[in-house]
Amino acid sequence: MANLDLEYFRKKLEQEQQAVEADLDKIGRVSVDRPNDWEVKPAETAEIEFRDEIADQMEEMEERGATELTLEQRLNNIKQALQKIAAGTYGVCELGGEAIEPERLEANPAARTCKNHMAQADNLD
Numbered sequence: 001m002a003n004l005d006l007e008y009f010r011k012k013l014e015q016e017q018q019a020v021e022a023d024l025d026k027i028g029r030v031s032v033d034r035p036n037d038w039e040v041k042p043a044e045t046a047e048i049e050f051r052d053e054i055a056d057q058m059e060e061m062e063e064r065g066a067t068e069l070t071l072e073q074r075l076n077n078i079k080q081a082l083q084k085i086a087a088g089t090y091g092v093c094e095l096g097g098e099a100i101e102p103e104r105l106e107a108n109p110a111a112r113t114c115k116n117h118m119a120q121a122d123n124l125d
Helices: 006-027 051-087 102-107 115-123
Strands: 028-030 038-040
Touching: 006 028, 006 051, 028 051, 038 051
Parallel strands: none
Antiparallel strands: 028 038
């Protein structure tokens, strides 16, 4: 994409990567078995005294898990976008091969599709 300021988008993606990794670090840790994967770590809590507290902790773990999954997917998309910049393929829709609109990349530098294919983006993985 000759019209895109790749250095601008690279810096923007790197900043976002740092922010997402910091958020992930608050609720998770890198998996020992799978270094490219994150897992939820339990919240630090006091000793459980009542049965209701167990249910509360389980619910909190589910919420943390959903947040972790969303952040991990975002991080993976950011990493893919940075790899595309290095490979010279950044800004190309993965579904149709056309250029991704600059305003879409400005709003979401890790976008993998153009506006016409946004609804199908979830099917890429």
